[in-house]
Amino acid sequence: DAGVTQSPTHLIKTRGQQVTLRCSPKSGHDTVSWYQQALGQGPQFIFQYYEEEERQRGNFPDRFSGHQFPNYSSELNVNALLLGDSALYLCASSSGLATQQYFGPGTRLTVT
Amino acid sequence: GENVEQHPSTLSVQEGDSAVIKCTYSDSASNYFPWYKQELGKRPQLIIDIRSNVGEKKDQRIAVTLNKTAKHFSLHITETQPEDSAVYFCAALDAGGTSYGKLTFGQGTILTVHP
Numbered sequence: 107d108a109g110v111t112q113s114p115t116h117l118i119k120t121r122g123q124q125v126t127l128r129c130s131p132k133s134g135h136d137t138v139s140w141y142q143q144a145l146g147q148g149p150q151f152i153f154q155y156y157e158e159e160e161r162q163r164g165n166f167p168d169r170f171s172g173h174q175f176p177n178y179s180s181e182l183n184v185n186a187l188l189l190g191d192s193a194l195y196l197c198a199s200s201s202g203l204a205t206q207q208y209f210g211p212g213t214r215l216t217v218t
Numbered sequence: 219g220e221n222v223e224q225h226p227s228t229l230s231v232q233e234g235d236s237a238v239i240k241c242t243y244s245d246s247a248s249n250y251f252p253w254y255k256q257e258l259g260k261r262p263q264l265i266i267d268i269r270s271n272v273g274e275k276k277d278q279r280i281a282v283t284l285n286k287t288a289k290h291f292s293l294h295i296t297e298t299q300p301e302d303s304a305v306y307f308c309a310a311l312d313a314g315g316t317s318y319g320k321l322t323f324g325q326g327t328i329l330t331v332h333p
């Protein structure tokens with residue numbers, strides 16, 4: 107039973123660039139949520155995708171966008187990167203309206 | 219929106235002692251409360267959760283209690299072991315409303331268990 111996977115593991119980008127992070131949910135799950143975790147803080151909700159649509163969004167600017175594919179995998183895109191976007195980006199998968207969310211290993215993004 | 223406060227920020231105990239971490243939430247509509255354990259450099263791992271129709275839930279050495287009236291919930295770890303050392307996060311979610319996807323996390327508690 108495959109768990110939640112994310113790629114890449116680490117990424118270094120320059121201010122102003124764009125980045126795409128990827129997530130594959132746990133087998134049997136159809137919902138993907140994205141979180142940003144700054145160093146020493148709890149994860150902050152970015153958005154959630156279900157049935158290929160953004161179902162819920164947190165307090166993040168439009169520079170953060172996403173997509174969900176028919177196979178339930180998801181991408182997080184961040185445009186015009188800022189130094190403050192440096193963080194661990196986590197995706198979590200769940201099933202439909204179920205509440206339990208399981209996290210992937212995360213992508214460590216460093217913006218220089 | 220929901221706001222979750224978590225205390226203490228750091229907790230140091232001796233092996234075999236108990237550890238208690240407390241969280242308060244602001245949105246009375248929240249009805250699902252998970253706890254995650256995050257070891258250094260690893261993913262948050264769901265260790266226990268509780269729904270608002272239950273006052274207490276136990277799983278071996280870990281238990282969670284919920285007081286809906288006071289809007290607080292706590293994690294209790296008994297007979298702590300060095301491998302319990304990690305950062306623990308509480309979270310809250312309104313599973314029945316329009317925020318059914320959004321987990322709001324506390325700031326985390328660094329638990330250190332000394333052998």
